[in-house]
Amino acid sequence: MGEQHYKHGKGKNKKQQQQHNKGHEHTHHSMKDTKTFNRHSSSAPQPSRIRKQVDPEISKYLLEIANLFDSNGVELEERTLICGNALEETRGFEFEVATDYILSHTLETIIQGSDVEHLCAFLQSCAETFPDIAMDRSGSHVAEAILKSLSTRVEDHDARPQLEETLTTVCKVMASSSVEVMRNCHGSHVFRTLLCLCKGVPLDKSEYYFSKSATVLAGRLNLSVSKKHEATNFQSGFPNLLKLLVSEMLKNAGKSIKTLQVDPFSSLVFQTTLRVLAGNDEELLHVIPILLGCKDKRNSEGSFLEDKVVAELIKLSKEAEFSHLMEVVLEVSPEALFNELFTKVFRNSLFDLSSHQHGNFVVQALISHTKNQDLIRLIWDELGSNLEDLFKMGRPGVVAALIAASERLHFNEQKCCQFLAKTVCSADESPKCIVPRLLFLDSYFSCEDKSDWSWQSGGKMNVMGSLILQAIFRFKSEYIQPYINSLTSMETPHALEAVRDAKGSHVIEAFLSSSASGKDKCKLVKNISLIGCFRD
Structure with missing residues (x-):
């Protein structure tokens, strides 16, 4: 097959293609279809997506392109043209190609070599199936590849209008399937990537937003301050899209919030959501109460937290996935909400929570993000006399956080050092x-x-x-x-x-x-x- 073939597409007769498809179309279901809807009793049953048989001619065409690229005999300008044409040839079969174990690898390579126009056209064409692609083992890598390719064009002012239009479509379809996507291990990762892209986080530096890392621990103990999440490192982003994505996500996930709070994959999406909203107090005061199970408005007394939710939060903080979420809640909460969480939820429960294998990390976060001496005094009153017990129970992180907070806030410094010495050395x-x-x-x-x-x-x-x-x-x-x-x-x-x-x-x-x-x-x-x- 000659070079011209790649530049101008296969030129396959449409009638032949329709006849070919008619004879070979099958109804395969992706693995996620059965699992996803069986796991979500709160979700209305939906029809499984029909997986059409990929036209063998398309498969052959894409694999020949892969072989051509492997030979390294294609110039950059020519490569872009070939990749653009290849994306056009997948029209109508995007889901099938993206979720094919072998073809998906080729598609990733093609995506990396395509221009903005063809990438946006590809996304617009497969928008309806994008959530299904994101939840597929192979397809998720394709989804990640296209979002990362788009993220490198965010600073291109000429491309931004087209990018924003395309991402608006993607955000809407992802948010409309938020419960299914967030609870899927592959979909969760793609959703977090989309959040970072909308925020303007460079996707090669998104580790902080994806999970708790060593830099978070170092920051808590005043050993170093991570700069990865500071706004100065952000690209332009799409603030209106971020707001749209989060708002629609919460609207569609509202009835399933109790399930999502303790789900390992949706918890990660919520954590990323909070981190990309850090510093935007208005949005956080709207989002955090919803994630904690409250309504999205203050009650008549001006409180953020409902009494019925407060009673559940200590119990939830002992759940593995929710404890991670609560750590980030405490990390980003505006001061008024943070103080209410301390007063209504955690006060007088600190030692009990510190004793728990998951809850102790919540206490560490609470201590580390306390910003005034009045609160750290109350924390010391509950925990100061229990340092030895905390060590014996294997909870040294709570002690470390308490010591670091005393040094940071210049409170009880001498007493802190004396208490610690007494726990390991008798008089x-x-x-x-x-x-x-x-x-x-x-x-x-x-x-x-x-x-x-x-x-x-x-x-x-x-x-x-x-x-x-x-x-x-x-x-x-x-x-x-x-x-x-x-x-x-x-x-x-x-x-x-x-x-x-x-x-x-x-x-x-x-x-x-x-x-x-x-x-x-x-x-x-x-x-x-x-x-x-x-x-x-």
Whole structure:
């Protein structure tokens, strides 16, 4: 087949094609059809999508294009022309091609080489089936590819009107099927990508919006501030489309909200929704109450939360998927709503929630996003005397968040450091043991006879213990002298082992950057013999 064939399409006789299709059309159902509607009792039954047999001539044509591209013998300008024509040839068969395991890979390649005009035409043509494509294992990759290709054209002012028109269509069809799409593992990811695209988040930097990452934890503990989600890094985006997508999504999902709150995939969509709305208090005050199960308007008393919902939120915060959602709610909530959540929902339940395997992460988020001393004082009243119990239950993250918040808000700093020291070192023991026991937090608190605990050479140092010590060394030196003495008096082999361990070395680095005296720092450096360490 010659080059001209690709440039101008197959030129297949339409009558022949219709006859061919008539003889070979079959009614296959995609896997999601049966599963999706059986799982959603709140959704009205809908007819399964009929999967037509892909015309063998189209299949052959697309595979020949794939072979041509593999040969690397096509110039860029010519490649764009070929890709545009190829997309045109899929007209009417977009769903079938996109969900075909083999052809979908070729279609992704074609999409990456197509111009805006052909991409938008393709999307407009398959808009009705786009949710089905998004929920298919192979089709979801095609959907992602086309959204990512469009995201690279957002700053092209000439292309924006056509882009916005096309994305408006896509947003409407995705929102109309929001319950099915959000609860599907593949559809959920595509929906989140669409949210980021509408916001203007560069899709190659969308990790923060998709899931809780290490940068979130670091931010909570004041170790670093992630810049990935700051508005300065956004592209232009489509704010009106974002508002439309979220509004229509919630309208269609309203009756299923209780199911969606605890569904693993829809919870991720809700989390992304909140993150792309961060800073837009007006929208958040509308969206968050709905996601928590309330109506979308304040009651007569001016409250955001309904009493019947408040009673359920502590219970829900112990559910795995909802706890992740509540973490993000607390992260982005405007101050008035945050304060109401604390007062009505979490106050007097903090220790109970901290004891729970999922709920403790909600408490960490609550502490980390508390912005004033009055609230942190109330939190300390509930948790301050329970630090040892939290360690014993394996909830060091709550302690770490509490310490970081005290340092950040300059509240109870000296008392905070004293409380922590007492949890790992009794009054009749030498403070020398403080740092080693925090470095090996799990080992120490799982030891039946703690007085008999000793440094286990080659043992695994604890991540959260390391983070707690890093937070401690940000306090003023007069508050942390026992920790300084413990570190500087560490036995040389132990100090050397700490330096060579990733978690231990961060603690050493935090100490060397602290307000400790130069004399103390020199003492540690001398003890671990840095030059000899590096030579090893």
